[in-house]
Amino acid sequence: MIFILREKADYSVLREKLQDSSASYKFLDLYGKKIVVAWPDEYVSNIVDPSIEITVKPKKPYQLVSNEWKKEPTKVKVKDAEIGDNKVIVAAGPCAVENEEQVLTVAKAVKRAGASILRGGAYKPRTSPYSFQGLGEEGLKILKKASEETGLPIVSEIMDTRDIEIFKKYVDMMxxxxxxxxxxxxxxxxxxxxxxxxxxxxMANTVEEWLLTAEYILLEGNGNVVLCERGIRTFEKATRFTIDIGGMVAAKLQTHLPICADPSHPAGKRELVHSLALAAVAAGADMLLIEVHPHPEKALSDSEQQLTPESFEVLMNRIRALANALGRTA
Known part of the structure; x- marks a missing residue:
């Protein structure tokens, strides 16, 4: 159950009613609204209070993520990049940060081609413990320098709760x-x-499980979440993973959050990346995540799926043409 509260109201009596109900509940400031999430619904269905402006009982288990209570699409700002608006935002960069020259070369190239965000892995979760694990904090420092030189905000993967403060020093999006x-x-x-x-x-999550993972983040009061389809594991061997365009569309219809697609990982081969990226844009993706390396054949991770800067520039031109045909920009 979601209670949307009136501004500047006295919530003390409502809090007492919630405590007496034996329900679990949480007060949140989300999207400029003061709200209460309470569960299970049957414990709070009869609560009435002057501080409550609207009561919403979402049918979906991911109630904060659901567009049943928030009808307008959410836009997520990462510095100057606004994800979820008319423009298709592209984040591009190397799979893994290897050295400063590599990252600066790619950052400048993708900026020239039209990317809005720089992506790069400093901490790498690898299937084998003998594979390159990333440079750690040194990698984040390199990304930060590239960001300062190009003006591109940074998105990088975090793997451990102990690294939260480190990431807050260097990145713009986790x-x-x-x-x-x-x-x-x-x-x-x-x-x-x-x-x-x-x-x-x-890689083995249903759409519902995917949306429920976002619910964990929103329940902490952070509504700036972009959902990213990156391919699921199926029986198919022709591609590295199976990009679930249908699942991506299904998620987009059920949530107010913007949707990203990562065509590089499901492709597994660079010759497939262009087509998968364009398919995702045609299906309504708000953002793309593309791997680019100055010399993919020498990359320390995912060498077969990373584009050259030249190939990425061609892809950006194709994305713009498709976006324009759909009444969007890129």
């Missing part, structure tokens, strides 16, 4: 990767951190 999509302690702490969040769908 990414929750597919392997941590249901790391609930991490979701809660990232929600408390206050920075915008790019939340990837777990």
């Amino acid at each position: 990414q929750i990767g597919a392997r941590n999509a249901q790391n609930f302690d991490l979701l809660k702490e990232v929600g408390k951190a206050g920075l915008p969040v790019l939340l990837k769908r777990g």
